[in-house]
Structure formats: structure tokens, C-alpha cells
């Protein structure tokens with residue numbers, strides 16, 4: 001029997017309450033009993049609206065914030081241990097590298113900090129500057145860099161030590177489409193190399209392009225978790241119908257469950273669950289309406305995200321100020 005693989009990241013009942021106010025008597029429940037199991041080699045996306053607890057999770061994993069309760073481990077080691085730190089490359093949300101260093105000096109420093117030296121360091125610095133597209137501008141001081149260049153040099157310092165795990169807080173935020181594509185390609189390269197990547201973002205197309213698995217956090221709680229494929233296929237299929245010759249009220253009056261209806265003046269766009277389509281169709285035709293188009297709808301990650309948020313709105317817990 002083979003030994004179980006050590007998880008790259010594991011959190012158990014991880015919670016964080018921030019204390020606020022002069023008397024520290026206000027509490028923000030930023031994270032509530034978060035359980036994550038991230039296998040080595042996965043590219044794992046942490047999705048969620050503003051204030052969902054994504055950065056708090058990452059900061060706990062990077063030992064920048066202490067959890068209030070629960071545990072977190074990186075390759076089986078607690079975040080404050082040398083063993084955990086040795087294996088991780090990190091890009092914070094707003095990287096603030098030393099501005100008076102050149103890009104190359106900064107990446108070299110990061111390489112030295114992870115134990116590289118001599119020819120190996122020279123070669124690796126050159127290699128990563130090339131792979132983030134900064135070879136030509138690496139001699140400029142960082143204070144001269146654009147946001148995109150800072151982001152790329154930040155990524156270069158994160159990967160210079162060939163970490164087994166990359167943790168990236170909003171790696172493509174604020175970048176133009178070309179910059180975003182380049183950072184995405186770099187993450188894909190790291191995935192090819194077998195690096196485990198955890199990144200958080202609001203940008204759903206990035207998640208669709210990169211992730212093997214995702215977690216959706218809302219109000220500090222895990223609202224959805226699974227492979228992108230799994231999450232999308234477990235949704236009940238829906239069908240979109242285009243109806244002409246009937247008013248919206250008349251269609252509603254037929255009494256069938258309809259998920260969404262859009263009135264485009266000369267036609268109606270209806271969205272109904274697969275199981276309800278046949279009776280709806282028959283009633284529309286019997287009432288004199290014309291059905292000009294029927295098509296299955298593809299449930300997107302964005303739909304899933306919005307659904308998770310609307311469910312959470314009815315049972316808010318985290319990210320709220322409690323007394």
C-alpha cells in the first residue's frame with residue numbers, strides 16, 4: 001500500500017477574527033472554519049467578492065497573520081516553520097519591492113535569500129528575468145517601473161528559488177490584457193513544472209483558464225469547492241427559449257416555474273430548468289405564442305459565483321462587524 005501524499009496546503013477549521021476600535025471591542029469575523037485540502041501539482045483558485053477572506057487566508061498561510069483558531073499546514077508543516085517557508089514563493093497583493101534597487105538586484109537578493117549563489121544564482125536570475133519578459137528592463141530602478149513591471153518582477157522573485165508552492169494574491173489585478181496574458185502564461189509554465197499554485201482573484205476568466213480546482217469564499221465561509229468541471233456539471237441544466245407573440249405577464253400567467261425572463265419588446269427570453277421546459281413549451285404554443293429558438297444554456301463559473309453570493313446574502317456571517 002502506498003503512503004498517502006502530503007497535502008501541499010491543508011487548513012482545518014481555520015478562523016480569524018480581527019478586533020477593531022479604540023477598546024478593541026468590535027470584531028470582524030473574517031474567516032469561519034475554513035477547510036481546504038490542496039494536493040501537490042494543483043492550480044487552485046480562491047474566488048470571492050471583496051472582503052470574503054481571501055487575503056486573510058493567504059496571510060495566515062504566509063505567517064503574516066495569526067489564525068484565531070484552527071490549523072494550517074504547508075506540506076505538513078506549520079506556516080511559521082523553516083520547512084514550510086523553504087518551499088514557498090509568494091507574491092503579495094501590492095508588492096512593495098525596494099524601489100532604489102534595479103529589478104535585477106531585487107531578484108538577485110531574493111535568490112540569495114533562498115540560498116542560491118555563484119554561477120547558479122547568475123544563471124537563475126537571467127532565466128527568470130527572461131521568463132517574466134524583463135531582460136531588457138532589469139537594469140532600471142524599480143521606482144521607474146509601471147504597475148505591470150512591478151508585478152512581473154514580483155513574480156520573478158517568487159519563482160527564483162524554484163519553490164514547490166507558489167502563493168499569489170491577485171497576480172493579474174491592475175494589468176492590461178497583454179500583461180494579464182503574460183502572467184497567465186507564466187502560471188501555466190509553473191503548472192507544467194509541477195509547482196502547486198494557490199492564487200486568489202476576482203477575475204473569473206483567469207480561473208477558467210488556469211485552475212484545476214476552485215474554492216468560492218463568501219463572508220469568510222466556504223460557499224463552493226471542487227474541480228471547475230465538477231462544479232459546473234452538478235448544476236441542474238437550464239434551457240433558454242425565445243418566445244414571440246406573447247406579453248411577459250401572459251407567460252407568467254401560465255403558472256410554470258421560470259428562472260429568468262427578459263422582455264426585449266418584440267420577443268421574450270425565458271430561462272427554465274430542463275424538467276420544466278416541455279410543459280412550458282406546450283402552454284406557450286396553446287396560448288398562441290411562437291417559440292422561435294430553444295437552446296441549452298451553458299452554466300458558467302460566473303453564474304456559480306453569483307449564485308453563491310446570492311445564497312450567502314440570506315445568511316451573512318463573516319466579514320461582518322459583530323459586537
Ligand SMILES: Nc1ncnc2c1ncn2[C@@H]1O[C@H](COP(=O)(O)OP(=O)(O)OP(=O)(O)O)[C@@H](O)[C@H]1O
Pocket residue numbers: 018019020028029030048049050051052053054055056057319320
Ligand atoms: N487588519 C485588519 N483589521 C481589521 N479588519 C480586517 C483586517 N484585514 C482584513 N479585515 C477585514 O476582514 C474581512 C476579510 O478581508 P480580506 O482582506 O481577507 O478579504 P478579501 O477577500 O481578500 O477582499 P479583497 O478582494 O477586497 O482583497 C474584511 O471584512 C476586511 O475588512
